[in-house]
Amino acid sequence: MNILLTGGAGYIGSHACVVLLEAGHDVIVVDDFSNSSPEALVRIEGIAGKPFAHYRVHLADRPALRAVFEAHPVDAVMHFAGFKAVGESVEKPLLYYWNNVTGTTVLLETMADFGVRNIVFSSSATVYGDTDRVPTDELCPAAPTNPYGRSKWMIELMLQDLFRSDPSWHMAILRYFNPVGAHESGLIGEDPNGIPNNLVPYIAQVAVGKREWLRVFGNDYPTRDGTGIRDYIHVMDLVEGHLAALDKLAAGPGFDVYNLGTGKGTSVLEMVAAFESASARKIPYRILPRRPGDVAVSTADPTRAQRELHWQARRDIHDMSRDTWRWQMQNPDGYGRNG
Ligand code: WQD
Numbered sequence: 001m002n003i004l005l006t007g008g009a010g011y012i013g014s015h016a017c018v019v020l021l022e023a024g025h026d027v028i029v030v031d032d033f034s035n036s037s038p039e040a041l042v043r044i045e046g047i048a049g050k051p052f053a054h055y056r057v058h059l060a061d062r063p064a065l066r067a068v069f070e071a072h073p074v075d076a077v078m079h080f081a082g083f084k085a086v087g088e089s090v091e092k093p094l095l096y097y098w099n100n101v102t103g104t105t106v107l108l109e110t111m112a113d114f115g116v117r118n119i120v121f122s123s124s125a126t127v128y129g130d131t132d133r134v135p136t137d138e139l140c141p142a143a144p145t146n147p148y149g150r151s152k153w154m155i156e157l158m159l160q161d162l163f164r165s166d167p168s169w170h171m172a173i174l175r176y177f178n179p180v181g182a183h184e185s186g187l188i189g190e191d192p193n194g195i196p197n198n199l200v201p202y203i204a205q206v207a208v209g210k211r212e213w214l215r216v217f218g219n220d221y222p223t224r225d226g227t228g229i230r231d232y233i234h235v236m237d238l239v240e241g242h243l244a245a246l247d248k249l250a251a252g253p254g255f256d257v258y259n260l261g262t263g264k265g266t267s268v269l270e271m272v273a274a275f276e277s278a279s280a281r282k283i284p285y286r287i288l289p290r291r292p293g294d295v296a297v298s299t300a301d302p303t304r305a306q307r308e309l310h311w312q313a314r315r316d317i318h319d320m321s322r323d324t325w326r327w328q329m330q331n332p333d334g335y336g337r338n339g
C-alpha cells in the first residue's frame with residue numbers, strides 16, 4: 001500500500017516508517033521538522049534499504065499538502081504530526097490547538113478531496129486525565145487536564161463526527177501509554193529538544209553524562225515504592241500495533257479506539273534500576289516534590305487491541321532500557337545540531 005506518514009521524521013513516526021518499508025509498503029513522509037530532524041530520514045533509509053518520498057510540509061499549508069497528494073497515490077494515512085509536551089501546552093495553548101487541531105482539519109479535508117478515507121491516528125492516554133479506573137480501558141470517559149491532552153481529544157471528536165457524517169471512512173484511533181526505547185540498530189531514537197520532560201530520555205542523558213542527576217518527582221505516592229507507576233511500552237511494539245491497525249482498516253469502514261500499552265506498571269525507581277543494569281552506569285538521583293499534574297498510577301487495559309488487532313506488546317523493561325541506552329550511547333547529541 002501507499003502510506004502517507006505525517007510527522008514521519010519524529011520519534012514514533014520514524015520507527016513506523018521503518019516497519020512499513022520493511023513490510024513492503026511504499027511510504028511518503030511529510031514533516032515540517034519543527035520537532036524532528038531530516039537526519040532521521042537518512043537513517044531510516046539506511047535501516048530499511050529502501051528509498052521513500054519526503055516533503056518538508058506543515059499540515060496547515062493546504063497548497064503544499066495538496067501538491068503531495070497530487071504527486072503520489074495515497075491509500076492510507078498514519079497521522080503522527082503534532083506537538084506533545086504537556087508543560088509547553090499549558091504555556092502556549094493556542095500554539096497547540098493551531099498546530100495539532102487545525103493541522104489535522106486541513107489534513108482530513110485534503111484526504112477527503114482526494115478520496116483517501118483510511119486513517120490511523122496517534123492519540124494518547126493523556127485523554128483519560130486523572131482517572132481512578134486503573135488499568136484503564138477504552139470505555140473510560142475522557143477527561144484531559146491539559147491543552148495537549150485536550151488537543152488529542154478534540155481530534156478524536158472531530159474524527160468521530162466526520163465518521164458519523166460519512167461512514168465510508170476507515171478510522172483507527174490509537175491511545176499510546178508511555179512510549180520508550182529505540183530501534184535495535186541504535187540509528188534512530190527519541191531526540192527531545194532541550195531538557196527532556198520525560199523520564200526515560202532524562203535517565204539516558206544522565207547515564208551518558210549529559211545530566212548530573214535525575215530528579216525523582218515525589219516518593220510519597222501510594223505505590224509499592226512511593227514513586228509514580230506508568231505503563232511503558234517499547235516503541236517497536238507500539239509501531240507493530242500500527243501495522244495491525246492498518247490491517248484492521250483494510251477489513252472495512254469503521255471507527256475504532258485502542259489502548260496501546262503492555263498492561264504492566266513500572267515505578268520510577270524500578271526504571272532507574274533497569275537502566276543501571278542495562279547500561280552498567282550509576283544513575284544518581286534526588287527526591288524532589290511531586291510534579292503538578294502527575295498521577296500516581298497509569299496503566300493500560302490492552303485487551304481490546306489483543307482481541308481485535310491480534311496484537312500484544314512483547315518487549316520488557318530490560319529491552320526498553322537496553323535499546324534506549326544503545327541509541328543514546330551511539331548518539332550522545334541525538335541527531336546532532338546539523339541534523
Ligand atoms: C513518567 C513518570 C513522573 C521525569 C507524558 C505525557 C504523555 C505522554 C508520555 C505524549 C512520572 C516521573 C519524569 C523526570 C521523574 N506523551 N518523572 N523525573 O508524565 O506519564 O506522560 O509522556 O503522549 O502525554 O504526559 O511521562 O515520562 O514525563 O513521567 O520522576 O525527570 O516519571 O513523575 O511518575 P508521563 P513522564
